Amino acid sequence: MTVLMEIKDLKVHYPIRSGFWNRITDYVYAADGISFTIEAGKTYGLVGESGSGKSTIGKAIVGLEKITGGEIIYNGEDVSKPSVRNKMKYNKDVQMIFQDSLSSLNPKKTIYQIIAEPIRNFDKMDKESEKQRVIELLDIVGLSKNAMYQYPHQFSGGQRQRIGIARAIATNPKLIIADEPVSALDLSIQAQVLNFMKRIQKELGISFLFISHDLGVVRHMTENIAIMHLxxxxxxxxxxxxxxxxxxxxxxxxxxxxxxxxxxxxxxxxxxxxxxxxxxxxxxxxxxxxxxxxxxxxxxxxxxxxxxxxxxxxxxxxx
Amino acid sequence: MSEQNETQVQPSLQATVPEIKDGAVIVEAPSTWRTIKREFLKDKVALVSAVILAVLFLTVIIWSFFIPKTAVTNVNIIDQYLAPGTQGHILGTDEQGRDQLLMLVASAKNSLLIAFMITVIGQVVGIIIGLITGYFRGVVDTVIMRIIDFWIVLPFIMIIIVLVSIVPKYNEWTLIWIIGLFAWQGTTRLIRSKVLSESDRDYVRASKTSGSSNFMIMFREILPNLASIIIVDSTLTFAGNIGIETTLSFLGFGLPNGTPSLGTMVSAATDPTVLATKAYVWLPPVIFIIVICVGISFVGQVFRRAADARQRLG
Incomplete structure (x- = not known):
């Protein structure tokens, strides 16, 4: 299998400031010397207790967290710098699904605007094909096209998480980071959303990095598992x-x-x-x-x- | 043990879950306008205030177009201090013999316009700077906030008076800009605090990973979510700005001569005899100011409650 991404000795340290001058006195080692490779089309699980740094790794890979040291190699380039990421349209290929489906959707925007946002930024399309693409994406996640002009609060938790998935797959990414995507949902909806994700992963051949503290979910979803501690x-x-x-x-x-x-x-x-x-x-x-x-x-x-x-x-x- | 566990867990996860019908689960949240309407119905004082304000504002705005400029500039000493109701002057006349009612309408129009423009300036500048400092945080935030802290400490009435005295070509727009210099700091702080909490939400992160620029995230994603507090803040600062303008005009540093203002009308009361014996000269503008400011603050409270679910009455 082809290597999609290589993470080498990734370090994310947060400074602890204290004392009168508010100087850096120590660091929180949220991620400390993490190395692994992600192969195209495979699923990876990242498991650990709260505060073990698994979300930090996910955010660092997708570019939301500034990394302290190490390299993230994608397409032969180190993507740990924002300028490199912007230049190669990195986030077109690497997307994220968030834990809290409600707060990850802008309450003042319609579903159409939310799903069309990555399409507008990465794939320049005309209005009509953009609309067709949004309808197609809603169809993939099992929502009717009437949903386009509704607002996030009008949907249930499971439907919202599926909208989040639709946004994440909008630009045909190669890797999706799913940061505890179902831990805010109740069990029956969890199964529904997980099966959707699994189906989409297989159909579109996307690599998944699945971050969770739920071993049952990880076992159901992923082929490779990493256990994290401190x-x-x-x-x-x-x-x-x-x-x-x-x-x-x-x-x-x-x-x-x-x-x-x-x-x-x-x-x-x-x-x-x-x-x-x-x-x-x-x-x-x-x-x-x-x-x-x-x-x-x-x-x-x-x-x-x-x-x-x-x-x-x-x-x-x-x- | 784990084999057993697997056989129990797997089938339930693999089973196809029946599709939820879209129409069945849609929950309609009450719209903002409906919430505001309900809050008004629950608060009769605010409802009455809103009606009074609407009537006063409309009267002032429409009537002021029909008042000839001469009516507020001509001096006619013979008609000085006529009592209300004499010679067709419903509210009497002032020191220069001008009709008090026409003066009141013309002054109110000027004062309201100036307060409105100051509010617009304060809100626009406050929103832009508040978004920048709240969104970027770090050094940008520290520097801008320290500048604002310093600015707020300055005795702004004194500085406005000095500026008004030294500016060479002075008209009402100069006054608006000078007061505007001191009208944005509170709004900036308010917007910043809200942006700090909004920019920590996942939809901002999702926008970043969707490739939106910082500018787009600030003005297209975060700004719409600030709408409610902006409405509340602009209503309440509008009332405050009426106060600032009238104060300055009362002290003689507000609008230039020839431009009537509620403040200059009230300053007629600085004459002891007028204050003691001719209440009809200064009472109407005073009552007008009080009614407007109190009314706006009642209406603003309704907006505030509509924006914050915890404070709601209904």
């Missing part, structure tokens, strides 16, 4: 690698936290969770360095990378 990747692999062969204690802990409805084995499950938690607490100092941060990742199979302590490196890479 601004660093702790494990990266295919869906099977992560779910069937988790190597990092944090991954195991996350997986054991998926709620299960299994009344017969309730006690056994409880004991298993307790055991995973005990293992986490016990090996914590082993898997994290003295600052409590994850070690750099090492490859343990063709597709599977894990952050292991230096002592295990020889074992891991020598396989």
């Amino acid at each position: 601004g660093r990747f702790v494990e990266l692999g295919t869906r099977e690698d992560i779910y069937n062969n988790p190597q990092h204690i944090y991954t195991k802990r996350l997986l054991s936290a998926i709620p299960q409805i299994d009344i017969a084995n309730r006690e056994a499950n409880k004991a298993k969770r307790a055991q995973v938690e005990a293992e986490y607490q016990e090996k914590r100092s082993h898997f994290y360095d003295k600052d409590g941060l994850a070690y750099p990742m090492h490859q343990i199979s063709d597709t599977h990378w894990v952050s292991t302590p230096p002592t295990q490196n020889s074992e891991g890479t020598g396989k």
Whole structure:
């Protein structure tokens, strides 16, 4: 498969200012040395707890967050500078779906104006073909063309999120960053929107970077999964690698936290969770360095990378 | 365990969810105009104020076209201080023997026009600068806000008086621009605070990723969402600007001689005998100012409540 985008040692640090002179005293390491590649037409999941920096990575890739260090290589160019992005019409190819469907649609604009905005900016079309394109997009996300002249507040949450999807695919992008696109929706609507996204992804061959804290959703949507903890990747692999062969204690802990409805084995499950938690607490100092941060990742199979302590490196890479 | 979990979760996600009919879920939010109408009906004082204001404004604007300029400039000492109702002067005459009613209409037209123009200048400048400082933040914001902080500390009445005295070719437009210099700072602060919160919303980010320029985002995306506070702010500052203009004219630094103003009419009361014995000379403009300002502030409160759902009455 062709590599669409390469992220090399991405760093996003936020300064903490304090004291009388309001000087920078420390940094929040929202993303610290993140490297991975995105292949065309594939789906990627980014999982982690709140504040682990997953949204920051998404925003940095799409160009909404200023990056502190590292490179984002797209079409052979480093797109971390706004001037480069503007010149190559970067956002025509890389779009974003936002978490809050209501606040991501301008309340004073009609659906037509909202969906036509990226078309107007990137694809110069005449009025008639622009209108045809908007109708076509609304059709793709399953809304009637009557929706064009309505306002965002007139739609339900699921419909609004589909309008957000229509806007994101308006310019035929190659990569869509979906930042927790369904976490604000209730479960039945989640399934509806997710299936829409999955169908669109397959039909249009778009790469997806799916950011979520919901492991069930990520498993349903993506082929490759990265687990993040405190601004660093702790494990990266295919869906099977992560779910069937988790190597990092944090991954195991996350997986054991998926709620299960299994009344017969309730006690056994409880004991298993307790055991995973005990293992986490016990090996914590082993898997994290003295600052409590994850070690750099090492490859343990063709597709599977894990952050292991230096002592295990020889074992891991020598396989 | 995970196999079991998968068989439970997957089918429900894969199942096709019945399509929701578009017509069934459309919820109509009450339009702004309907909200304003309802607020007026709930607040009878504001309703009465609105009617009075409409009648007064229309009368002043239409009537002022039919008042010959001589009626407000001619001096006729013989008819000085005629009591109301004598010789066809409904409200009597002033020191120069001019008809008080005609004077009142002509003055009101000048005062309202000037207050209106100052409001327009203040709002336009305030909106532009407020959008820039709230949207770009950082150094731009710090620099502009410190300039405004300094500007607000200045005793602006004093500065206006000085400027009015030193400007060589002085007419009502000069006065409008001079007062306008001090009319935009409050609006800038208000707009900035609202832009700060608006520009943090996802639709602004979505516009950025849709390739819109900063200029387009500021004026096409954010500005329409400020409409309600702009309406509220311009109504309330309009009342304030009437006050500023009349104050200056009262002190003798407002409109030039020959251009009647409510302030100059009130300043007739600086003569002790007029103040004590001839209330009909200064009372009409005073009442007019009070009615206009109080009325506008009642109507402005309605707009404010319509713009902010938490304050609504109905």
